[in-house]
Amino acid sequence: METVSLLFDANDRLLGEVSTDVGALRRFVLTQEGESRLGDDVAAWQTQGVPLGRARVLVRDAGFLPAVESWSRYMGFELLTLPSDALDAWQIMTILPFLERERHSLLAALITRDVKERKRWRACLKDASEAVRDERAKTIVKLKKG
Amino acid sequence: MRFEQPHPTTEKHESHEKKREEILRASDERERKLLLSKLLPEMKDALKK
Numbered sequence: 260m261e262t263v264s265l266l267f268d269a270n271d272r273l274l275g276e277v278s279t280d281v282g283a284l285r286r287f288v289l290t291q292e293g294e295s296r297l298g299d300d301v302a303a304w305q306t307q308g309v310p311l312g313r314a315r316v317l318v319r320d321a322g323f324l325p326a327v328e329s330w331s332r333y334m335g336f337e338l339l340t341l342p343s344d345a346l347d348a349w350q351i352m353t354i355l356p357f358l359e360r361e362r363h364s365l366l367a368a369l370i371t372r373d374v375k376e377r378k379r380w381r382a383c384l385k386d387a388s389e390a391v392r393d394e395r396a397k398t399i400v401k402l403k404k405g
Numbered sequence: 406m407r408f409e410q411p412h413p414t415t416e417k418h419e420s421h422e423k424k425r426e427e428i429l430r431a432s433d434e435r436e437r438k439l440l441l442s443k444l445l446p447e448m449k450d451a452l453k454k
Binding site for chain 1: 432451454
């Protein structure tokens, strides 16, 4: 089963998204910020593995995700692993006009909630996204008229 | 030194651009207000942290 984890820096900026399957790497997608700061490191992991103390953990090993968590802490980053039912809510959050700091805080709070609460939060975010979408549609009409 | 009268078409374009920017800025503000008004109280609390 695929697990998605998000990597944030100390200023709550999103650096990348790591997808794993039973701990082993499936996909690592860096944001523009992440690419400029970690692009070389992540590229090196593909062949050399993630540094963990004096050893290295290969991307296909089940220990890959724990090694990335450990590396993240060492680098002063934060890796938030999403329960599968939180992924949808996160995707909605990414298109809503939150500040980076707010998006991170909301996600960190969301993943500590129980399933029922997460469902409630997701419904709320979906409702908000529809309201924002309608507002944007009105703006497009105004711009066309302008 | 050289002075040139702005071309009428350029002026019109600039005014149009300015209006467009104003619409977009006002829209961003409205979207943000709307979003915050839709959040659950516990979500608003989480945002403050």
